[in-house]
Amino acid sequence: MLIAAVLASTLAFVGVGWTIGCPEETAPLEPGSAFALGGAVASLALLFLAIVWPISAPAFGLMAWTLVLFGFAMLGRRIDRLRGGDTTRPAAWRRASWIDRLAGAAAVVAFGLFVWKIAAVQIWSWDHFAIWGVKARQLAAHGLALDFLAGPQIHPLRTDHPLGLPLLWALLSAGQVPQPLSFKIAHLMMGGLLAICFRDLARRFGAATWAANLLTATLCLSPLYYDSEFLGLAEMPLALWSCAAVSWAVRSRSVPQALACGLTLGFLPWLKQEGLPLALLLLCVIGAWLRRASPAHDRRTFIRIAAPALALCVAAVVYQRWVLPPEDGFLAGNLRERLIQRSGEVPELLQLALYELLAWDWLGFWVVFAIGSGCAIKLRSPNARALAAIVWIQSALYLAVCYGSPAPAAEQLRAAFYRTCAALVPLGLLALAALAGDRKDATVSDSRALR
């Protein structure tokens, strides 16, 4: 029953995303972006509804099931329209060289290892029990009245963390209290959708088929997939939504697609606090890409992306500060004094950060990525440079947060830096894909990814 509920809800989100994001497009859209859009729209709609009208547990369950049925109806209509239209995929597979197929098989095996691992382990991460999972279960059990966050019994919960992901999980369980198995299935689904979305993007950024397949295999072997700590945490969704936002930006030819990009971007701060700077950085990069592609025409497209994205970002900050019960954040207390006191710790912190980024489980990702970033600068590869800049700025920001945290800086870094950086791997690998695309054909215009 649980498995059926999560699968049905996932398909429903895909249906909703397809319907909203490309009402006219007949070409199949990869399901990762559609799921991200459908999930964002459904979660945010329920959350905003809950502010004006507290939703009880039975009403929440009813809404979740209505959403599933609606999504299925939309999915059915879309499949009807697509039936018979797309015959390119088998042909493309037949055209693939043996090296493409071998790299594809490596990607499938890497994903299989992820499934094996997640199926074998128990959920164990402390943040799942103390922050994310407990909120999802409480939301499903008590509805969206949000009373439970203000009660004295939830003192150890981080009440200032956004509620988008717990709500999404509760919706994925079709309104039932999510069980550990639901979180596992949701994690596997999101991992699969991210891999599909990533591969599609890598191809769009100009990587050859074998390179896209091999990068997808690398993604599936990265800590984000391999470390079971991420099971039930917000890093996988954050990575999926950031890739989906880029994916929508790449295909933002029509008004609905631009709006879809904005909505997907705007959902990032609702997933995790780190989502806010990530959304703003992605928005800047998308703006730069659009400007380079066609300044006159794409100003309107950018406004269509930026308006919903910024509105949702502002709403996330307002919701976090004034609707959710207050809690001391990472930068609480006398920040200035703390920063001055810790200035002597900087070399030690940098050394610790390096130790975290050079751990074996990264498989040398950060070394390759640093070299790739250098190449991107030297080659003036716009897409690779922009994506690499996002990853470096965002990881520097994580480091700064550890430095300014009220907890001892080294302790905070050991606890969070490795984990938060893992969510940036897909964007980093996309930068390498864009670089590979530029190597393949350096004469293609800067705006290859967008048009």
Next chain:
Amino acid sequence: MKTIPSRPTRLQTLGLILLVVAIEIGRAANLARSGAVGGVAHNERRWHTWSYRRSDLPSLFARVRSCLREGDTVAVMVPHGQHHGWWQVMTLYYLPDHRLAGVYDIDDRTARAAARVFIRRHGGFHVARPAAPC
């Protein structure tokens, strides 16, 4: 835009794929050896033992739940020296339908109005309420 003249040869590409395959074989061997227990990845080695202190919690709380009545407020009584915050989080997670009065030492007498769940150090529990023990 500058160009890099060379593209990887077929042999280089094959080498990259084989490298990934070798990593996959190594990971598969690790997984086969470690089984269901975490402890092969970086943060698993670091945090698993600290975070996942009892493997019997899902079954323990499932049994506790079957002994509780709908709407019961729960007080969790834990052995001396155990971390109250940890039990509080786990109770909130595993018993979302019940209000939590708090977590207390096993001999504390302050939460008598609630259904008291006494947790034993090495597994097992009993629920005490004024009228009907379970």
